[in-house]
Amino acid sequence: MIIAVDGPAASGKGTLAAGLARHYGLAHLDTGLLYRAVGLAVRDEVDAPDFEAAAIRAAHALDPDQLSDVAALTAAETGVLASRVAVIGPVREALRAYQRDFAARPGGAVLDGRDIGTVICPEADVKLFIEADSKARMERRARQLEARGVEVDRYALYHQIEERDARDRANPNGAFYRAPDAHLLDTTNLDIEAALRAAVAIVDGAIARKAGGNPA
Numbered sequence: 001m002i003i004a005v006d007g008p009a010a011s012g013k014g015t016l017a018a019g020l021a022r023h024y025g026l027a028h029l030d031t032g033l034l035y036r037a038v039g040l041a042v043r044d045e046v047d048a049p050d051f052e053a054a055a056i057r058a059a060h061a062l063d064p065d066q067l068s069d070v071a072a073l074t075a076a077e078t079g080v081l082a083s084r085v086a087v088i089g090p091v092r093e094a095l096r097a098y099q100r101d102f103a104a105r106p107g108g109a110v111l112d113g114r115d116i117g118t119v120i121c122p123e124a125d126v127k128l129f130i131e132a133d134s135k136a137r138m139e140r141r142a143r144q145l146e147a148r149g150v151e152v153d154r155y156a157l158y159h160q161i162e163e164r165d166a167r168d169r170a171n172p173n174g175a176f177y178r179a180p181d182a183h184l185l186d187t188t189n190l191d192i193e194a195a196l197r198a199a200v201a202i203v204d205g206a207i208a209r210k211a212g213g214n215p216a
């Protein structure tokens with residue numbers, strides 16, 4: 001079974017995808033980490049004239065099985081760098097095969113990102129599109145960072161999230177939109193347990209409908 005989980009920055013999709021993977025015994029890939037790793041690799045070249053070429057080279061050179069510096073990868077600034085490299089078509093192409101192979105593994109997988117249900121796994125058994133309003137997303141990301149001892153400027157973080165949303169939405173290469181067959185889950189007023197219960201109910205319902213011969 002392949003489950004595709006898409007949604008904007010800090011919508012809770014990563015936590016939900018990990019929870020779904022645990023619940024159904026599936027492997028999980030946070031595809032944002034791939035873009036974050038490419039962004040980190042070219043962080044010193046952001047203003048260089050050959051930034052795009054450097055990002056494309058970094059995407060081809062990336063070993064997705066060796067992403068270990070979690071603190072650097074998950075930093076808010078790395079998210080901004082990731083959104084810069086994610087608009088580059090050849091970067092996306094370079095990362096595509098790894099994601100598709102991951103999804104095709106025996107037993108199935110949960111992938112979360114922006115284009116999983118649309119580009120990476122359009123054939124996914126179940127697609128979820130996670131939403132939450134920007135204030136709720138900012139507050140969640142702030143608490144995650146604070147739990148790691150990072151001091152947070154909420155005003156700056158809110159604008160960073162809005163900036164990333166705008167860049168992700170305008171991304172001509174990213175196909176960041178809700179797949180027509182994706183189930184919408186708004187987590188604005190749900191805590192993680194309630195959101196996971198809702199996600200499991202959606203997945204179970206989709207599986208039952210498929211088993212009964214009806215499309216998801």
Ligand code: DC
Pocket residue numbers: 008009010031032033035036079082083084086112113114115116164168174
């Ligand atoms: O989900 P995240 O915050 O880790 O994503 C970081 C950036 O990577 C975000 O700006 C959008 C981009 N991204 C993407 O374009 N496609 C994906 N499948 C995953 C992430």
